[in-house]
Amino acid sequence: MLARRPSAAAMVGLTLACLAVMPTQAVAETVLRTRLNADIRSTDPGTNRDANTDGVVAHLVEGLVAFREDTSIGPMLAENWAVSNEGKTYTFRLRQGVKFHNGATMTAEDVVWSFKRWLDPATQWRCLSEFSPSGIARIEKIEAPDAQTVAVTLDQPTALFLPTLARPDCGQTAVIHRDSVGADGKWIAPIGTGPFKLGEWKRGQYIDVVRFDGYASRSEPRSGYAGAKAAEVDRVRFNVIPDSSAAKAGLLSGSLDVISALGVPDLEDLKSRSEVQISVTPALGLTGILFQTKDPLLKDVRIRRAIALCLDTAEIAGVVMQGTARANNSALPIGSPFYSEVQTHGYTQNIAEAKKLLVEAGYRGQPVKMIANKRYGFVFDSAVLVQAMAQGIGINIEIEVLDWATQLDRYNRGDYQAMAFVYSARLDPSLSFEMLTGPKATQPRKIWDNPEAQEMLRQSMMTDDAAKRQALFDEMHRRFIKDVPMIVLFNGAELAALRKNVRGYAGWLYPEPRFWGVSVQ
Amino acid sequence: MLGYLARRLVMTVPTLLLVAIAVFTLVRLIPGDPVQVMLGDAAEPAQVAQMRAQLGLDQPIPLQFVHWLAKLLTGDFGHSITDNMAVLPLILERFQVSAIIVLVAVGLAACVAVPAGLIAAWRQNSALDLAVVGSATLLLSIPSFWLGLLLLLLFGLKLKWLPVIGYVPFSENFWQAMVFMLLPIATLTMIEIGVLTRMARAASIEVLRLEYVTHARAKGVPEWLVLGRHVLPNAFAPTWTLIGLVLGHLLGGIAVIETVFTLPGLGRLLVDSIFARDYPVVQGCLLFTAVIYVVVNLIVDLCYPLFDPRVTVA
Numbered sequence: 001m002l003a004r005r006p007s008a009a010a011m012v013g014l015t016l017a018c019l020a021v022m023p024t025q026a027v028a029e030t031v032l033r034t035r036l037n038a039d040i041r042s043t044d045p046g047t048n049r050d051a052n053t054d055g056v057v058a059h060l061v062e063g064l065v066a067f068r069e070d071t072s073i074g075p076m077l078a079e080n081w082a083v084s085n086e087g088k089t090y091t092f093r094l095r096q097g098v099k100f101h102n103g104a105t106m107t108a109e110d111v112v113w114s115f116k117r118w119l120d121p122a123t124q125w126r127c128l129s130e131f132s133p134s135g136i137a138r139i140e141k142i143e144a145p146d147a148q149t150v151a152v153t154l155d156q157p158t159a160l161f162l163p164t165l166a167r168p169d170c171g172q173t174a175v176i177h178r179d180s181v182g183a184d185g186k187w188i189a190p191i192g193t194g195p196f197k198l199g200e201w202k203r204g205q206y207i208d209v210v211r212f213d214g215y216a217s218r219s220e221p222r223s224g225y226a227g228a229k230a231a232e233v234d235r236v237r238f239n240v241i242p243d244s245s246a247a248k249a250g251l252l253s254g255s256l257d258v259i260s261a262l263g264v265p266d267l268e269d270l271k272s273r274s275e276v277q278i279s280v281t282p283a284l285g286l287t288g289i290l291f292q293t294k295d296p297l298l299k300d301v302r303i304r305r306a307i308a309l310c311l312d313t314a315e316i317a318g319v320v321m322q323g324t325a326r327a328n329n330s331a332l333p334i335g336s337p338f339y340s341e342v343q344t345h346g347y348t349q350n351i352a353e354a355k356k357l358l359v360e361a362g363y364r365g366q367p368v369k370m371i372a373n374k375r376y377g378f379v380f381d382s383a384v385l386v387q388a389m390a391q392g393i394g395i396n397i398e399i400e401v402l403d404w405a406t407q408l409d410r411y412n413r414g415d416y417q418a419m420a421f422v423y424s425a426r427l428d429p430s431l432s433f434e435m436l437t438g439p440k441a442t443q444p445r446k447i448w449d450n451p452e453a454q455e456m457l458r459q460s461m462m463t464d465d466a467a468k469r470q471a472l473f474d475e476m477h478r479r480f481i482k483d484v485p486m487i488v489l490f491n492g493a494e495l496a497a498l499r500k501n502v503r504g505y506a507g508w509l510y511p512e513p514r515f516w517g518v519s520v521q
Numbered sequence: 522m523l524g525y526l527a528r529r530l531v532m533t534v535p536t537l538l539l540v541a542i543a544v545f546t547l548v549r550l551i552p553g554d555p556v557q558v559m560l561g562d563a564a565e566p567a568q569v570a571q572m573r574a575q576l577g578l579d580q581p582i583p584l585q586f587v588h589w590l591a592k593l594l595t596g597d598f599g600h601s602i603t604d605n606m607a608v609l610p611l612i613l614e615r616f617q618v619s620a621i622i623v624l625v626a627v628g629l630a631a632c633v634a635v636p637a638g639l640i641a642a643w644r645q646n647s648a649l650d651l652a653v654v655g656s657a658t659l660l661l662s663i664p665s666f667w668l669g670l671l672l673l674l675l676f677g678l679k680l681k682w683l684p685v686i687g688y689v690p691f692s693e694n695f696w697q698a699m700v701f702m703l704l705p706i707a708t709l710t711m712i713e714i715g716v717l718t719r720m721a722r723a724a725s726i727e728v729l730r731l732e733y734v735t736h737a738r739a740k741g742v743p744e745w746l747v748l749g750r751h752v753l754p755n756a757f758a759p760t761w762t763l764i765g766l767v768l769g770h771l772l773g774g775i776a777v778i779e780t781v782f783t784l785p786g787l788g789r790l791l792v793d794s795i796f797a798r799d800y801p802v803v804q805g806c807l808l809f810t811a812v813i814y815v816v817v818n819l820i821v822d823l824c825y826p827l828f829d830p831r832v833t834v835a
Contacts, residue, residue: 038793041559041604048604050559124575129565169563203606204615204785205688241686242789243780245670250686253678405553405798412557412564423562435563443566 029234032502032520034258034513035247039204039240044187045171046118046126051424054168055512056238058225059209060101061174061192064092064111064150065166066226069508070337071284071427073162074226076218077106077175077193087157087464092150099214100177101190101197108144114175115142115152122185127170136160136461159464163428168510172225195229195516196236206239209515222517224508229516232504236515248497251276257502257520260513262495264322264378270497279496280324281507284333284425286432287379288488289370289386290447294440295417297368302361303395304484308347309354310393311386317490320381324493330477331432333491335509338429342474346481346488354393367396370418375404382489383420414444422492425510429473430460436486437476448485526823533815540811541593541804545586548803554578555602555798576602578800589804598808599801603794608805612787616772616809619779619786621691623771626706630713631764637714638721638760639753642729643744653718660715669708669781676704686783705782709775713767720763724756731755758829765821772817773810 036056042048045057066076075081078092098106118125119139131139137160141153154161165173177191189198195215199208211231220227239256241247244263250256252273262270262278270276289307291298298304313327329346332339368390372383380401387397397418402410410416426432437453438446453476460472480486494507501521507513556572557564573579577588592599598608634657641653677685683704691698728734729752737747774788787806794802825832 039604048559050561121571124572126560126568129567132567134567202785203604203611204790205783239686239783240785241783242793243783246673246686246781246783249670249673249678253681253685255677255685255687403553403796405558405796406551408557408562409553411562412554412569421562445562445564 030232030520031235031237032233032258032515032518033237033239033256034260034515035241035250035256036207036238037240037242037244037247037261040201040207040238042187043190043198043201045174045176045190045192046169047124047171047187049126049169049171051512054171056207056209057171057174057190058168058194058512059196059236059515060190060194060198061172061176062194063165063172063174064094065162066172066224067163067166067168067427067510068223068226071224071335071509072337073166074220074223076166076172076226077111081162085153088155089151089153090161092152094148094150095216095218096148098193098216100193101212101214102177102179103214104177106175106193107147108150109147110177111150111175112142112144113178115139115150115173117176117181118173125170127164127167127173130160130164130170136164156462158461159469160428160430160461163431166225167427168225168512195231199235204240206237209236209238210234222506222514224510225514231516232519233515251497251499254499256499258496258498258505258513258515258518260494260496260507261511262497264320264324264495266497267322267324267495275500277498277500277502279494279498279505279507281494281496282325282333282335282509283492283494283511284335284427284509285492285511286331286333286423286488287376287382287490287492288421288486289383290411290416290419290421290486291484292414292416292418293447293449293483293485294414297363297366298417300361301484302357303363306354306357306361306363306393307386307390307395308484308487309350309357310395311347311389311487311489312349313347313487313489316382316385316389319385320378321490321493324495325490327490329481329488331436331480331486331488332429332473332477333425333432333509335491336429336432338470338473340470340474343477351393358393358395363395365394365396367398368418369400369416370397370420371400371402371407371410371416372420373402373404373407376422378492379420379422386420386487386489412445414440427510429469430457433457433460433473433476433480436480448480448483450479450483450485453479522823526819529819529822533812533819536815537808537811541590541808542586544804544807544811545589548800548807549582551795551798553798555800558796558798559603589801593808598805601794601799601802603797603799603802608801611790611802612805612809615785615787615790617690618688618784619774619788620772622702622705622709622775622778622784622786623768625702626709627713627764627768627771629706629710630717631760633710634714634717635721635753635757635760638718638723639725639748639756641718641722642725642756643748643752645726645729650722653722657715657718657722660711661719662715663712664777665708665712665775666777666781668711669705669778672704672708673781688784701782701784705775705778705784708778708782709771716767717760717763721756721760724759725752728752728756754828758825758832761821761824761828765818769814769817772813774806 036052040053040056045061062076064078065073068074079095081092117123130136137154137156137158140155143151180191182188196209197212199210201207211234217228222228247259248266251259291304317325317327328334330343332343372380374380383399390397437448440449456472456476460469494511498505504518556569637653641650644650676683688701689697737751774791776788776792779786779789791806
């Protein structure tokens, strides 16, 4: 067979075409393409938000402080801070030379203006209630003694002031330029100090964040949402792709560089692909089985304990998360710095003891309805395994599958017998217990109504003495295991799939991707 | 004709009112609360109450309905609870995406299905008929998401001829838009070919059995003329009705195809809004779909006389 030779004219044409293209390639911008499973809600930090919104906005804005990799608090826009007045006054010294995306230099006045905006009920800041009389503390005064200093005075000391400021769902209490809002106070767009600035947002399609050339980076290494934040690509495009199969195809075809929040079912296939690398990071969420302790059947702790003792949680975690997560029965996630030897003591499978407890409780096969959902596949899979193991000792669990919104409604009303559920990440251990314990009479969503635990929780919020807090969390853990209001199974893992040309990507305990310090080769 | 049109338009008013009541009631019967979905598992009761009050969700449901209806009469569909966007512009923007795919796909499907059905009927019980019926049944039986994913894997992943994700509006760049639209249109076209071919064949078989066809053949009219002039126009009316129904149904959104091909269409908007319990958007989408259904069927009815002279719209 004869191969057709290209003609001379074609060769000349091709050469000219290549020459024409070359200058364009020399200045081509670098773009990192990633996926969001749903569009963001707004660009206003910590107001109309969800996890996707927080993740994108974190590239645009920064606060005075931020969470480090180990969930401790580090400085961000603050150079440092001092606590005085018996723990009630925080004086922040600001970094010099920090620029907003519009070129203006950040001053203490900008910080005061931003704080006042967050504390204005009209802003609808998510974390406003934390600074209300029923919250962690009230802010009595915010002052700017000079251009580089901001002093915040609280009505009472609290260990949660800095962690609350740094919370990603609070928009990191971002310091923004006042031109971010219009003359009428309405939100326009974030003019922050982050390593990226807002590019184009095509609703339902994509949102671009573009490198901010005037960014003043910290010198410490990248750590969580703190430390250095160098934008190493010109643009990050967050594509809105609800379907995970389409996202996977996008990664394999080279249309996407990174898929974060990768589903466990996709893990095995993508692991075997030569063009893909997998990132596995322990997460802070809690997956487990909630019990309604006011239920006529499940108010008997012996039945709840019997269910806990019939489970092989290590097996459940291993199967459901395909070896990417360890079992954990504690309300404190494994990644927490307060997760100590005490927290490793949970439930050990003991079938004989479980059967004995059921006999003592007079259980005769009454059905236990357990709500689950398929939005989070690992939650449903966990429910099925719990059902099967409980069946082994004669406990009759019936699974009712609901959509997420309905399940959330039932959770908030406390309207369930048992529920397979996942709690989102809490970066402070007090907040991990706070989401669980409280009076059911006024807060039906709380699963653990134990006044002593509530008092210990209150104390843990008041002190920043690490040893005292550790002792409180240890004792709360022991009581949590004894009361069995919930069986925590595992904390899950943050999975991401990246093409091999992506460098510098690293997940961390908080389940939102960071694209500073990440490059595309 | 104009009188008929006016009568039909007047008749749509009670229809749409009933749809509005049904939509509003049904949406609120779904368990779940948009505020709780927005605030997630960390929702404080005070926050929930504050946001419900801001969104007017704390008012009695009949009052909410009256407010919504009063705004509707002025053309205001309200604002999305999720992202505060005006609902009508949002729907119109998303509808453009769905409409292009649906109109092109159904048009192409009709161009293939009607001749295929006619030929299969003409050669009924032959190998050709079997092949057409078999292919149509196969296409009809394949779930659209599966077919879409297969095409995506073949042309996007294996051959790398077409992009796997993304969307460019036709108004921005026609050729780029075509590249992104090719696979979704192909998927929908193949599915609809299955639907329409079976109807076109069944209608053609019925007409081919009528006496006037036998009479035409006895007169020695050439076979192509019998099919083209005597069978096709008479057999097309039922297919046309089906096209109308299909269009009405699909224009309400092709959520599965839009999700697989990451297209920002009306169907995806509706599904996302249902999961988020975004009441104004769900209500707006469903009402808009009802209007589209009514309009498409009206157009189909007005077109009948073009195909069947026995039908009048007076």
